Amino acid sequence: MSTAPPIYCPALFLTAPASNQGKTTITAALARYFTMQGKVVRVFKTGPDYLDPLILAQASGQPVEPLDMWMAGEEHCQNSLYEAAKTADLILVEGAMGMFDGEPSSADLAARFGIPLVIVMDVKGMAQTAAAIAHGLATYRSDVMVAGVIANRCGSERHAQLIRDALPKTLPLLSSLKRDDEVSLPERHLGLVQADEVKEELEVRFNTATQWLQNTQDIGLLTLPDAIPFYPAETKPEIIEPLLADKVIGIAKDAAFSFIYDTNVMALESLGARCVFFSPLKDAHLPDVDGLWFPGGYPELHTQALSENLSIMQDIRHFYESGKPILSECGGLLYSLDTLTDLEGDTFPMLGILSGQGAMRGKRGCQGMQTACLPQGEVRAHAHHRSRSDNTPDPIGYGRRQRHPAPGEPIFQEKGLTASYLHLYFPSNLTAIANLFSAAAKV
Incomplete structure (x- = not known):
């Protein structure tokens, strides 16, 4: 105490x-x-x-x-x-x-x-x-x-x-x-x-x-x-180095992508980053940013609108080809795949920056606490989804479950892209998050 x-x-x-x-x-x-x-x-x-x-x-x-x-x-x-x-x-x-x-x-x-x-x-x-x-x-x-x-x-x-x-x-x-x-x-x-x-x-x-x-x-x-x-915690507050100083992070935020902890945004800002929000549903083009974060949400409810916004999809593909850092979590992972089949069984083209097909699967799903074991460092995370992804590349690793020895969610990294079903909790390892959104994210 x-x-x-x-x-x-x-x-x-x-x-x-x-x-x-x-x-x-x-x-x-x-x-x-x-x-x-x-x-x-x-x-x-x-x-x-x-x-x-x-x-x-x-x-x-x-x-x-x-x-x-x-x-x-x-x-x-x-x-x-x-x-x-x-x-x-x-x-x-x-x-x-x-x-x-x-x-x-x-x-x-x-x-x-x-x-x-x-x-x-x-x-x-x-x-x-x-x-x-x-x-x-x-x-x-x-x-x-x-x-x-x-x-x-x-x-x-x-x-x-x-x-x-x-x-x-x-x-x-x-x-x-x-x-x-x-x-x-x-x-x-x-x-x-x-x-x-x-x-x-x-x-x-x-x-x-x-x-x-x-x-x-x-x-x-x-x-x-x-x-x-x-009472406050006994330990002194952590001194946070501005490892993302002068970086601008674009965060997808709209009806399709909204699973965003305020503490994650504050974590990026504490590292010196400036956060800007954009909508893959409505915006015609990406803002001028150094990194992208596609959080989870409900892309499966907006598959047609997402697939029809061709101009911003092309911007994102160019951003990916440039090797700049992108974090795609859960719904963001589904958006990054080649196609997504929604709850009605209709299939629509997605970004195609990660090979594979996503599909909803009714009431069956996966949830639980896991540690994302990334090359940049370990980050606490959790999973909660009712979809599957098939024909994806070999993962670089898997989440480590809190209480079970079986492998957790697969983690993919290609160029600057990091994609997984895991939702990361940024404050659990600020250095790893800084590495993820910097040049060190490239694999």
Whole structure:
């Protein structure tokens, strides 16, 4: 623990027995509710996630950072919370999957940073059993503190009362929320729909959700929790050399390419790079840049538009032939291939700077934490895709899975191009990222 004085800030960590309990909807509703009360709300999302943070950022009006001790590092997470506490009136953390799932789990994070947990439960089809499950979660480990329970999709006040009476006095029912489809967030095959696509619809749902919160018979969720201490990490801040000084990095950003951590952009800027955004969907030509980054996203939903933007595709091919650095991640990998077959089975030509064909494959897919073992250095990363790529060149290597000995995602490097299904977390190895976006990226 740091010897520096702490900063105190109210905080809650929203967790659940499993996925699909309503954590994101309730976190967004709370963020909007307290924001409407004039409070500054900073939200964090555990684990690798691009879509939920966009929703939560719109709800809170503040940037949302990932919180994962494996991917980002324990000290990075600690300092991120400490910096947020300097300006926030409330910190909310949304967990992933169930309370004890993953390494690290939501319980691990809450225990490490001393944040009280709130258990969100879909109580449809059960009453006293919900109390038993919540009690079991709350007492499973002695190093976590559970502040209470949110009964989501509760059928009636009688239903809520049965759960309330069955809970021990040390585990209060903070809120009982009725089933309401008007506050649920829209979804598609990789998770939630991107916030930019449904901004106006989300605003309606956020406003409906704040009223939904206020209609509960329990008021414990609508008062700020007690403030807890947040400490800075003990080690001195890393001195970052401007290894990308005078470099301009072009970042694809539009409806097809949007899986971008703000911390990755900030990492490039901390290395001295200037970041500019462009749209492979709408822009006729590339901006004048020294390197390109095609992040993940939903190119499979925009195959025809991407294939018809011939002028920017030609610019990108010339850029590739010049040997300048290009990073293509997941959706960016699919865009780099010769063709992409979309969800309807239609095939369209893509960039063709990496041999192979990409195709969507329904509900089957791959996900998980991996280390990208690059010649430039090892970078923490993760995979999440429901597509395949065939007839690609021999990879230079594979991702190393967090907990499994089998090879991870293949990694391709040709000329200045680095392509993989892996989404890299840049702050985990700034030197490697600098090498990737410099002349050292050429293989």
